Amino acid sequence: MTLDKSKFLQTFKTEATEHLTALNQGLVRLEKEPKNAALLSELFRVAHTLKGAARMMGFEAIQKIAHGLEDLLGSLQQGAKEFDPKTADQALAELDLIKVEVDKIGVEGAREDLALPVRVRGLSGGRSELDERVVPP
Secondary structure (H helix, E strand, O other): OOOOHHHHHHHHHHHHHHHHHHHHHHHHHHHHHHOOOHHHHHHHHHHHHHHHHHHHHHOOOHHHHHHHHHHHHHHHHHHOOOOOHHHHHHHHHHHHHHHHHHHHHOOOOOOOOOOHHHHHHHHOOOOHHHHHHHOOO
């Protein structure tokens, strides 16, 4: 018996939008409090939850971009990277890309942009699985 994921699309879309809002607000707050360990942990958890839900639902682009964001937040938690304005801008841009994909969910004829993760290059500052992804034109 296979799971009919269509029953969960609206729930995923609603929850993903809530996660994006929390991440966006948290990143803006992190710009003012870059060493706030509790905030970093919360943002990491939200990015991890979004990544897992996207993977479960089969939204590969969302999953891979969220994974990059999770890697970045992990690097920040470990002190391997600092949250500077360039990093903040990139992370916020990644959230915008995820939002574009979330907004497509349930829209007739809309397709996931599988080339999107190719354009996302290692938010954590190193190579990631995103760097390895090759999508034919």
